[in-house]
Amino acid sequence: MENQKAKDLIQKYIDGTATQKERDILNAWYIQRSNSTIDEMPEPNYAYWNKKIGDQLPRAAKTTPIWSRYSAAAAIILIAWASLLFLKQYHQKTNQIISAVTADITPGKNSATLTLANGKKIILSDVTSGALAEEAGVSISKTKEGQLVYEIEDSNSQTNQMNTLTTANGETYQVRLPDGSLVWLNAASSLTYPTSLNKGDVRRVELKGEGYFEIAKDKKHPFVVKTAEQEVKVLGTHFNINAYHDERKTVTTLLEGSVKVSSSKEQKTLFPNQQSSITEDGFFIKTVETDDVIAWKNGLFLFNDEPLGSIMRKLSRWYDVEVIYHDVDQDKLFFGGVSRYDNVSKVLKKLELTGGVHFKIDGRRVIVNK
Numbered sequence: 001m002e003n004q005k006a007k008d009l010i011q012k013y014i015d016g017t018a019t020q021k022e023r024d025i026l027n028a029w030y031i032q033r034s035n036s037t038i039d040e041m042p043e044p045n046y047a048y049w050n051k052k053i054g055d056q057l058p059r060a061a062k063t064t065p066i067w068s069r070y071s072a073a074a075a076i077i078l079i080a081w082a083s084l085l086f087l088k089q090y091h092q093k094t095n096q097i098i099s100a101v102t103a104d105i106t107p108g109k110n111s112a113t114l115t116l117a118n119g120k121k122i123i124l125s126d127v128t129s130g131a132l133a134e135e136a137g138v139s140i141s142k143t144k145e146g147q148l149v150y151e152i153e154d155s156n157s158q159t160n161q162m163n164t165l166t167t168a169n170g171e172t173y174q175v176r177l178p179d180g181s182l183v184w185l186n187a188a189s190s191l192t193y194p195t196s197l198n199k200g201d202v203r204r205v206e207l208k209g210e211g212y213f214e215i216a217k218d219k220k221h222p223f224v225v226k227t228a229e230q231e232v233k234v235l236g237t238h239f240n241i242n243a244y245h246d247e248r249k250t251v252t253t254l255l256e257g258s259v260k261v262s263s264s265k266e267q268k269t270l271f272p273n274q275q276s277s278i279t280e281d282g283f284f285i286k287t288v289e290t291d292d293v294i295a296w297k298n299g300l301f302l303f304n305d306e307p308l309g310s311i312m313r314k315l316s317r318w319y320d321v322e323v324i325y326h327d328v329d330q331d332k333l334f335f336g337g338v339s340r341y342d343n344v345s346k347v348l349k350k351l352e353l354t355g356g357v358h359f360k361i362d363g364r365r366v367i368v369n370k
Contacts, residue, residue, distance in 0.1 A: 105344040105361065108187055108318045110146045112173035117161035117195070124148065124173065135161045138178050138195040148175040150195065160199070166190040167209070169320035172296075179203055180216035181223065184297045187317040188244070210242045212297045229278050233260045239270075240293050246313060249279040253293040295337070301347060302337040308357065312368065319344045322365045332356060 111125035117135055129144045137154030140163075148165065165175055167185045174184050175191065179198040185191055189209025197203050203223040215223045217236030225232045227243035229250040237257025243250045252261050254270040261268055261276045263283055270276055275288040295302035296314075303311055309330030312323045318340060338350050348359040348366065360367040 105319050105321060105364065107341045107343065108170035108172060108320070110173060111171045112148075112165050112167045112185065114140070114148065115164040115166065117163065135163070135195045140195075146174070148173065150176060150178040150197075152178055161195045162192060163195055164190055164192045169317050177205075179218065179221070179223075182214040184212040186210035186212075186296050187320075207241055207243060209244055210240070210296070212238075212240045212294055214238050229263060231262045233262070234258075240290075240297075242293075244313075244317075247310075249277045252276045253288060253290055255290050255294070296340065299340050300337055301340055303334045305333045305335055308332045308334060308351075308368075311351070312366070315344065315347060315366070319366075320364065324365055324367045326367065326369045328357060328368045328370055 109125065111123070114122045114124060114132070116122070116133055120133075122132055124142060124146070127142060129142050131139060131141045133140045134153065137152060138161075139151050139153050141149050141151070143149055165173060165185060167173055167187055167189050169188050171187055172185060174182065176182055177193060177197055178195060181203075183191055183205075186209060189207070189211060191205055191207055191211060193205040194200075197205075198218065198221055201221065203218070203221050204226065205224070206226045208227070211225075213223075213225065213234075215234050215236050215238070219235055223234050223236075225234075225241060227241060227250055228245070229243065230252070232239065232241060232252055234257065237259055238255040239257075239259055240253045240255070241251070242253075252259065252270065253275040254272055256272055258272075259270050261270060261278075263278050266283055268276060268283060268285060270285065273287055273290055274285055275293070277284045277286075289304065292302045292304045301311075301314065307330060308328065311334060312330075315321065316323050321344065334351055334354055336350050336354065338347050344366065345361065348361075352358055356370065358369045360369070
């Protein structure tokens with residue numbers, strides 16, 4: 001609608017002479033104009049309307065402020081334009097919400113890459129259940145539930161072949177080793193092990209990242225998990241090791257049985273509900289809530305007075321996102337829990353509810369603000 005016609009309709013609206021049809025046209029025009037950008041919307045011509053209203057006043061009345069005496073008429077114009085701005089901002093906010101939902105990031109999945117001794121790589125999410133390979137008298141298969149299983153076919157085989165199971169960011173997987181032990185790998189982790197795991201005096205594997213272990217009991221063959229900073233030796237027990245390269249410490253948490261944890265300088269024994277931490281400052285043991293530690297294995301994020309920086313590193317691995325901080329205290333503590341299988345926006349919303357932090361999703365980046 002042309003500006004002059006709009007002004008005429010507004011004048012009729014002020015005069016009270018506008019028909020219902022003209023009122024509808026005026027309302028429709030305001031809504032239509034709300035689809036323009038803020039920069040494109042013309043400012044209301046206050047001088048024009050001041051004169052139009054002023055011309056209708058008795059001469060004596062013109063000595064007093066027009067907008068104060070005829071605030072009702074002025075309010076109509078201001079309200080109309082305020083409504084226009086509101087509608088525009090409403091549309092912008094709605095578009096931002098729609099855009100944020102569209103750009104939301106889905107959780108990780110059950111997948112990993114198996115690297116055989118001959119260098120062959122098998123992406124486990126790409127293969128159906130059934131037999132995958134056979135090495136050193138051991139058959140390797142994938143179950144319908146997505147578990148990797150090793151079974152001994154030739155007990156006399158002495159060949160020692162090494163396999164590596166690797167999860168990328170946004171992946172997790174479970175493997176049943178040749179000795180019957182179960183291992184859950186968290187995102188961005190790897191486990192290297194021999195297919196003839198129970199042939200030697202020691203069952204030895206190497207972990208990078210995080211894994212939860214349920215070790216098959218075998219008194220004659222201790223089970224050893226080696227990481228960059230420690231070795232954990234067990235006979236049969238349940239424990240979790242967090243040994244990510246970007247964490248400040250290597251953490252071992254015991255749920256059942258006992259384990260011996262050895263650093264380059266000392267060795268200590270853990271009992272159920274105890275957790276060891278090896279840092280640059282030393283070797284420490286404390287009692288913890290083990291449910292919090294292994295929540296990831298059970299499909300949960302549980303934060304119990306956990307620093308923001310630690311939480312965001314977990315989210316970064318699981319959702320495969322880059323985290324950018326803008327003047328935020330990464331040591332701020334948070335408490336709460338949410339499913340790991342929710343989109344990242346829901347997890348971030350839970351953190352926002354605690355106050356003091358806000359998040360913006362930009363592609364595969366999460367921007368953290370105060």
